Amino acid sequence: MKIPPVKGTRDFYPPEMARRNWIIDGWKGISIRNGFEEYDGPIFEYLKMYQIKSGDEIVEQLFSLQDRGGRDLAIRPEITPTLARMVNQQINALPRPIKWFSVPRLCRAERPQKGRLREFFQWNIDIIGIDSPEADAEVIFTSLDYLRRVGLTAADVRAKISSRRLLASVLRGMGIENSCLDAMYALLDKKAKLPADAFDALLAEHVPDKEQATRISDFMALDSIDDLQRLVSADDDTRVAVEQLQNVFATLELMGVGDYCVFDPSIVRGLAYYTGVVFEIHDIVGELRAICGGGRYDNLLRDFGGPSIPATGMGMGDCVLEILLHQKGLLDSQVPPRRLEFFVACADATLAKAMYAVAARLRAGGQSANFSYKLGGLSKQLKEASSQNARRCIIIGQEYVDKQELIVKDMASGEQSQVHVDRFLAQLSGT
RNA sequence: GUGAGAGUAGCUCAGCUGGUUAGAGCACCAGAUUGUGGUUCUGGGGGUCGCGGGUUCGAAUCCCGUCUUUCACCCCA
Numbered sequence: 001m002k003i004p005p006v007k008g009t010r011d012f013y014p015p016e017m018a019r020r021n022w023i024i025d026g027w028k029g030i031s032i033r034n035g036f037e038e039y040d041g042p043i044f045e046y047l048k049m050y051q052i053k054s055g056d057e058i059v060e061q062l063f064s065l066q067d068r069g070g071r072d073l074a075i076r077p078e079i080t081p082t083l084a085r086m087v088n089q090q091i092n093a094l095p096r097p098i099k100w101f102s103v104p105r106l107c108r109a110e111r112p113q114k115g116r117l118r119e120f121f122q123w124n125i126d127i128i129g130i131d132s133p134e135a136d137a138e139v140i141f142t143s144l145d146y147l148r149r150v151g152l153t154a155a156d157v158r159a160k161i162s163s164r165r166l167l168a169s170v171l172r173g174m175g176i177e178n179s180c181l182d183a184m185y186a187l188l189d190k191k192a193k194l195p196a197d198a199f200d201a202l203l204a205e206h207v208p209d210k211e212q213a214t215r216i217s218d219f220m221a222l223d224s225i226d227d228l229q230r231l232v233s234a235d236d237d238t239r240v241a242v243e244q245l246q247n248v249f250a251t252l253e254l255m256g257v258g259d260y261c262v263f264d265p266s267i268v269r270g271l272a273y274y275t276g277v278v279f280e281i282h283d284i285v286g287e288l289r290a291i292c293g294g295g296r297y298d299n300l301l302r303d304f305g306g307p308s309i310p311a312t313g314m315g316m317g318d319c320v321l322e323i324l325l326h327q328k329g330l331l332d333s334q335v336p337p338r339r340l341e342f343f344v345a346c347a348d349a350t351l352a353k354a355m356y357a358v359a360a361r362l363r364a365g366g367q368s369a370n371f372s373y374k375l376g377g378l379s380k381q382l383k384e385a386s387s388q389n390a391r392r393c394i395i396i397g398q399e400y401v402d403k404q405e406l407i408v409k410d411m412a413s414g415e416q417s418q419v420h421v422d423r424f425l426a427q428l429s430g431t
Numbered sequence: 432g433u434g435a436g437a438g439u440a441g442c443u444c445a446g447c448u449g450g451u452u453a454g455a456g457c458a459c460c461a462g463a464u465u466g467u468g469g470u471u472c473u474g475g476g477g478g479u480c481g482c483g484g485g486u487u488c489g490a491a492u493c494c495c496g497u498c499u500u501u502c503a504c505c506c507c508a
Contacts (some may be wrong), residue, residue, distance in 0.1 A: 111432090
């Protein structure tokens with residue numbers, strides 16, 4: 001019976017595994033050089049944990065199960081709740097600031113489409129315990145630091161930055177009721193996806209007052225925070241939000257990634273827990289869904305039963321990133337190919353015992369080494385060595401029987417030399 | 432959950448308005464090559480044409496259903 005792979009999952013054959021490792025190793029390396037420490041949690045949690053902030057609709061998007069004790073569990077669709085739980089658990093013992101990263105494997109029972117699968121990896125970085133805009137800037141910087149590192153320039157990607165706090169105060173300043181804010185967020189979030197006239201039509205539907213709609217539309221058209229003052233009445237709340245954003249942009253400029261960044265009021269982000277700065281990084285054409293997104297969530301730890309501690313963070317999935325890197329020719333050109341240090345071959349089947357022994361001695365010395373199971377001709381063995389991308393071939397022939405000497409062949413240049421086996425191994429471990 | 436497209440070898444695909452034994456390239460295996468690889472040449476294995484039903488003398492081809500997949504909508508932590 002042939003069993004197909006599960007919908008929305010991927011098999012990682014060696015070439016795909018090499019890509020995945022390259023991406024994940026890159027994430028980890030960038031996290032560490034930006035001063036983050038790695039953590040992880042279990043791949044399932046209580047189902048309740050994901051209902052706290054998102055309600056029951058989210059349950060349909062979860063892979064949930066009941067264990068034998070009747071506990072309702074869910075495979076993690078995100079790691080932020082786990083992070084909140086872990087931090088709350090040891091909050092008094094943890095030195096601040098908490099700068100942590102993780103690369104969890106996540107599952108969501110959504111219908112798969114381009115850049116979205118049911119199982120994926122997501123790089124998460126979070127800074128907990130700091131409420132200043134510099135922390136938001138650092139999260140954005142670290143995201144860009146990775147993208148820059150893998151070869152994406154300001155001509156390829158754009159960090160679009162806004163603020164929930166700004167949005168709320170501006171909309172309130174325009175006379176939108178507090179109770180309508182969530183509906184407005186959902187609407188404004190669609191702006192980038194819709195043609196201009198379709199958006200205006202939708203806006204008119206939700207905001208019957210023409211003047212109000214025009215002001216919102218004008219606000220949404222801004223691409224610089226400096227132009228903001230002219231359009232909105234600068235009450236205290238707005239002023240603070242603007243200052244924070246200016247601070248974020250100034251810091252990003254100082255850190256050298258200013259040209260990647262732009263103010264974009266249409267960045268709202270889906271879920272309700274964001275409280276301040278929010279951002280998404282997109283491909284510049286806007287053809288793909290967001291490469292990553294994040295922002296400030298100052299209430300989440302409290303919502304999970306802990307003290308009120310500010311936090312800001314980001315998540316970047318591997319699916320969209322991989323599509324973009326592939327499109328830009330930055331994937332296969334950078335993923336390291338399979339490499340084997342040594343392939344040990346023998347000129348004659350009677351020398352096989354020596355071949356195994358030499359291969360084992362190489363391995364004991366920390367070198368990767370293979371040999372052929374088929375004791376065919378030398379030509380066959382070299383062919384196999386070639387297909388495994390071996391750097392050097394060790395050929396065991398009559399010289400080995402006579403004088404314990406190996407032939408060492410450099411596969412790139414074709415040059416070969418003859419050397420005593422003990423001296424060769426000693427040289428290898430010496431360097 | 433809604434809508435549209437696609438399923439032929441491991442992969443990318445060809446296969447006319449239904450007609451003998453279903454093809455190519457790449458990949459894989461073997462030989463040319465019994466002490467020297469990458470190139471080349473020759474040969475080989477591999478298919479219940481997604482599955483089930485229907486129409487027909489005859490179906491990879493037409494019809495219905497179903498599954499899978501891709502894309503879009505909803506949603507997007």
